[in-house]
Structure formats: structure tokens, C-alpha cells
Amino acid sequence: MRAVSARNASALFAERVTNAKSATKTNRRARVATSASAFEVARVVLAAPTMYALVSANEYVTHRYYQHAEFNKNETLKKVWCTLTGKKEAPKIGGGGHIEHHAETLDDMSLRVDDKWMKSEPAKILVGNKYRGTAFNWDVTGLMLGQMVITCVPVLSIMGYGFVAQAALITTSTLVHAAVWNSLHPAMHGLNEIPMSEGLSGAWLNRYRDSKYYDYLYLNHTGHHVMSGQCNYNVCCPLVDHMMGTYVEPENWMPKTRVPFGKEHRAFYPAGEYARNLAAKAAGKVVEEFDGQASVDEELVAA
Secondary structure, X not given: OHHHHHXXXXXXXXXXXXXXXXXXXXXXXXXHXXXXXXHHHHHHHHHHHHHHHHHHHHHHHXXXXXXXXXXXXXXXXXXXXXXXXXXXXXXOOXXXXXXXXXXXXXXXXXXXXXXXXXXXXXXXXOOOOOOOOOOOEHHHHHHHHXXXXXXXHHHHHXXXXXXXXXXXXXXXXXXXXXXXXXXXHHHHOOOOOOOOOOEOOOHHHHHHOOOHHHHHHHHHHHHHHHOOOOOOOOXXXXXXXXXXXXXXXXXXXXXXXXXXXXXOOOOOOOOOHHHHHHHHHHOOOOOOOOHHHXXXXXXXXXX
């Protein structure tokens, strides 16, 4: 009887051990599943703000260091470039006509057509540039896409996204940015809307031009021009300016405007205005000149 009892006790103990191990495995699998689920939720939730931040960073760096040629003044960046390329001397960035775009833009965001400007050397650089350096045409969009791939892939890989998801996130973010840019930038300077044949049209976003979001972007970029391109480098995705301390509030730049500014003086998005002003000038009609602002901005181009 004692032997039987011992065997029964041993079997019972073994069964309990087996059940305990099984329960442990089940709990472990449940914890792993819960952790995986939490990671997936976090990854999805963080996707949009992460892509926004990456677009903002790319926009900031391109605008500040390439378009405004601040690369030429930054010894650290030039040393990094030489180290990466093996060159002894860094190239001199010209900005692709963007500095000249600033010189021809008045503080109400209209473009100059006066004789003094049209005969100047900076103006000649923009001859033949249909959108005066304001639009995201397909070539520029392609460059932005390449830049986004280089900067986004490492981040998205760390977040666990595969090739297809990365391609979708990067492409979508780049195209949305281009659409917002083309809806905002050319028209605010009085240029024509960009058609799909030349770049990603932002016409489907024009309905939002009266929104607080667009008003914020408009004022943000106007401040960039009024302050001679030394602040508010983000155009469509303000964020990095705030992190880098280069954001200037409207109340700080508005007193420095040199021509009347505001919707009561000029519509915010008068598409085609530049062409109309050129036609009026050709017809012999008077076009206002603002020599005070012109002299300051031309000095910037010369520098």
C-alpha cells in the first residue's frame, strides 16, 4: 500500500510540475504577444509624427544650407563634406536661384517688375525660370524623394518597418509635402498654379487656403522673407525652426515690413498676378517701385 501511495504521489507531483511548466509557457507566450501588440500599436501611432519630423528636418536643411547657401559659411559642414568625399575643398553652393527669388520679392509677397530690378544681374539669373524658384516641379520632387530615402530608411528600419511599408511612408510623405508646397508657395508670390505636367498639383488643397493652418504657413513664410531669409526656414512643416531657435513670431517681424501687408492690401493667393503685372508694365501702365526695400535685398544678393 505504501508503495502504491508513493507512486501515486510521485505521479501527482509530476503532473503538477508539467502543468506548472505549461502554464509558464502559456504566460510567457501571452507576455510576448502583449509586448508585440504594444510595439505594433506604438509603431503605427508614431508613424505620422515621425514622418512629419523627418520631412521638417529635410525641408529645413535644404532650405537653409542649400537654397540660402549657408553651407558656404559653415566650416563644420564643409569639413564633413570633404571627409566623406575625399576632396580637399568643399564646393561653393549657389542656391539654385533662391537668393535671387528673395531679392525680387517684396514684403507683401508680390514680385518686382520695376525697371531697376528687371535690368539687374540677379534678375537675369531667373530669366526662363517659369516659377521663379518657387515651385516643386518633378525634378525637385525627385531630389526630395532621394533625400528622404537616405534620411528615413535608417529610422524606419529601427522602427521595424519593412521595405514595402518604408516605400509607402516615404513616397506618401514626399508627395503630400510637394502638394502642400505647390498649393502654398507659387500662388502666394502671384505666380500661376503648377499643373500636373510640370509638378504635383496642389489644386485639391486650395480649398484649405482660408484655414488657420494655411494662414499660419503664410505668415510663417512671410516672416522668412521680411527677415531677409534668416529665420523660419520651414515652409510646409514647421517644427525644426522651433527646435533650432530660428523661429520668429509675427509680432516680431511685422513691424519691420517695408510695404503694406495684409489681406486688406493684397490677396494672399493672387495666382497669375506676376503675369498681369508684366502685361500692365508692357502696356505702359504705372507699376509701383519700392526702392527702399530693393536696395536692401540687392545687397544680400551681392553678399
